Amino acid sequence: xxxxxxxxxxxxxxxxxxxxxxxxxxxxxxxxxxxxxxxxxxxxxxxxxxxxxxxxxxxxxxxxxxxxxxxxxxxxxxxxxxxxxxxxxxxxxxxxxxxxxxxxxxxxxxxxxxxxxxxxxxxxxxxxxxxxxxxxxxxxxxxxxxxxxxxxxxxxxxxxxxxxxxxxxxxxxxxxxxxxxxxxxxxxxxxxxxxxxxxxxxxxxxxxxxxxxxxxxxxxxxxxxxxxxxxxxxxxxxxxxxxxxxxxxxxxxxxxxxxxxxxxxxxxxxxxxxxxxxxxxxxxxxxxxxxxxxxxxxxxxxxxxxxxxxxxxxxxxxxxxxxxxxxxxxxxxxxxxxxxxxxxxxxxxxxxxxxxxxxxxxxxxxxxxxxxxxxx
Numbered sequence: 001x002x003x004x005x006x007x008x009x010x011x012x013x014x015x016x017x018x019x020x021x022x023x024x025x026x027x028x029x030x031x032x033x034x035x036x037x038x039x040x041x042x043x044x045x046x047x048x049x050x051x052x053x054x055x056x057x058x059x060x061x062x063x064x065x066x067x068x069x070x071x072x073x074x075x076x077x078x079x080x081x082x083x084x085x086x087x088x089x090x091x092x093x094x095x096x097x098x099x100x101x102x103x104x105x106x107x108x109x110x111x112x113x114x115x116x117x118x119x120x121x122x123x124x125x126x127x128x129x130x131x132x133x134x135x136x137x138x139x140x141x142x143x144x145x146x147x148x149x150x151x152x153x154x155x156x157x158x159x160x161x162x163x164x165x166x167x168x169x170x171x172x173x174x175x176x177x178x179x180x181x182x183x184x185x186x187x188x189x190x191x192x193x194x195x196x197x198x199x200x201x202x203x204x205x206x207x208x209x210x211x212x213x214x215x216x217x218x219x220x221x222x223x224x225x226x227x228x229x230x231x232x233x234x235x236x237x238x239x240x241x242x243x244x245x246x247x248x249x250x251x252x253x254x255x256x257x258x259x260x261x262x263x264x265x266x267x268x269x270x271x272x273x274x275x276x277x278x279x280x281x282x283x284x285x286x287x288x289x290x291x292x293x294x295x296x297x298x299x300x301x302x303x304x305x306x307x308x309x310x311x312x313x314x315x316x317x318x319x320x321x322x323x324x325x326x327x328x329x330x331x332x333x334x335x336x337x338x339x340x341x342x343x344x345x346x347x348x349x350x351x352x353x354x355x356x357x358x359x360x361x362x363x364x365x366x367x368x369x370x371x372x373x374x375x376x
Contacts, residue, residue: 062122078309103128162330164200170301171204181248184222188254235260
């Protein structure tokens with residue numbers, strides 16, 4: 001059991017405290033640059049020595065904002081953590097829109113400012129990253145959530161997660177918590193990363209129904225995609241309709257739109273209703289804080305976006321960055337799952353989910369990454 005819990009614990013990345021840097025719409029910069037000044041004697045001995053320019057690390061946000069308390073924020077916190085530890089200059093840019101041109105322009109703007117490591121979190125960056133890796137041969141890029149099947153540049157790392165596995169464990173935990181009832185799902189854009197969360201969640205609920213004595217219903221009308229990662233009001237509206245129809249817990253995989261779902265769950269719990277929200281990407285327990293020491297977040301389906309952003313930024317700074325490859329991560333690598341602990345889950349539920357996670361890790365339980373036979 002200790003081994004299994006350790007696997008889950010690896011998934012529960014302790015995200016660095018979000019630094020209160022300037023949040024201008026187009027650019028916000030936090031600088032933690034350190035420098036080493038040579039002594040007069042050293043300068044005299046090597047007057048012509050040139051110091052290697054210090055790496056600058058940056059990020060371009062995907063649809064949504066840097067403080068979405070989800071995918072964008074988690075990625076930036078990883079880059080920021082590396083910058084703070086290594087004394088690097090760090091910033092982010094929010095594109096003017098969500099077109100390839102908008103994303104490429106933001107990448108170019110950072111490059112022109114001297115940034116040579118840029119994190120691009122999201123499927124929508126595919127074309128912009130493809131262009132940038134061809135134009136800037138000294139730019140280290142990471143793209144999260146796409147494998148760049150059309151070609152990965154020599155200085156690009158493409159990172160994807162098995163979100164279906166994280167969704168699966170969240171589904172098991174949700175079913176065990178409710179025992180009986182109904183669940184729903186609100187996604188952002190209907191893209192592979194979001195779809196896999198949905199499909200894995202459904203499989204987790206079904207697994208619990210078949211093997212763990214639960215009886216949880218899933219109605220296709222309550223599994224929807226909002227088409228947005230930044231519409232808080234729409235998320236709350238969709239959640240309202242689901243809770244009014246009898247849904248007990250809604251899995252929100254929709255960035256800022258998902259925060260609207262969480263807000264509706266929070267309001268209803270404060271009024272006495274026994275409903276829940278399931279978070280995504282990061283541990284969103286604090287997002288569901290109701291101000292009374294409790295949270296409406298039952299659990300969160302997590303992928304270690306902060307960890308991979310941190311790892312790659314550190315590698316870039318240390319000269320160990322290995323481009324030209326695709327990395328896929330899931331439960332077996334300790335990079336996907338649910339938080340090791342949540343006050344809304346009993347120790348018995350957490351232990352049971354840990355057992356199931358071990359089955360996934362070992363391959364005894366395989367979570368499909370497609371929508372075959374599921375609510376799509």
